[in-house]
Amino acid sequence: MSDKPTLAQYQQFIREENFKAYKCVDCGMVIAPPNGTCYGCGSTNMEWTDVSGKGKLISFTVIHIASEEFQAEAPYYIGIVELEEGTRVTSRLKGFDSEKPEDVTLGIPVLIDYEHAASGNVYLAFKPA
Numbered sequence: 069m070s071d072k073p074t075l076a077q078y079q080q081f082i083r084e085e086n087f088k089a090y091k092c093v094d095c096g097m098v099i100a101p102p103n104g105t106c107y108g109c110g111s112t113n114m115e116w117t118d119v120s121g122k123g124k125l126i127s128f129t130v131i132h133i134a135s136e137e138f139q140a141e142a143p144y145y146i147g148i149v150e151l152e153e154g155t156r157v158t159s160r161l162k163g164f165d166s167e168k169p170e171d172v173t174l175g176i177p178v179l180i181d182y183e184h185a186a187s188g189n190v191y192l193a194f195k196p197a
């Protein structure tokens with residue numbers, strides 16, 4: 069594949085609400101955000117791939133004090149989600165009460181979604197499945 073993976077392209081897919089990960093043609097490992105080299109076998113023969121959008125919540129934190137750009141959105145969750153395909157992504161979490169982090173359970177199934185933030189940006193997000 070001639071496409072060089074860039075973070076800019078990855079973010080563009082998210083803005084278009086068309087999330088893609090990067091997949092190794094040789095061993096099938098799926099990586100996100102993209103890296104030019106496969107973590108599994110070292111191959112550089114990789115291509116963009118769609119994912120199921122299903123995952124589970126591995127970890128999360130609540131952002132109360134945000135930088136100026138994100139102040140209007142606080143408090144909000146940032147989570148680490150392990151996709152069904154095996155890769156882990158950092159993502160916004162939506163559909164959870166940000167005042168009640170004690171209600172968020174690790175390991176629960178989540179589904180890909182997108183967060184349209186007050187700043188006008190679109191972020192990768194996951195919501196309870």
Ligand SMILES: [Zn+2]
Nearest residue numbers: 092095106109
């Ligand atoms: Zn590989």
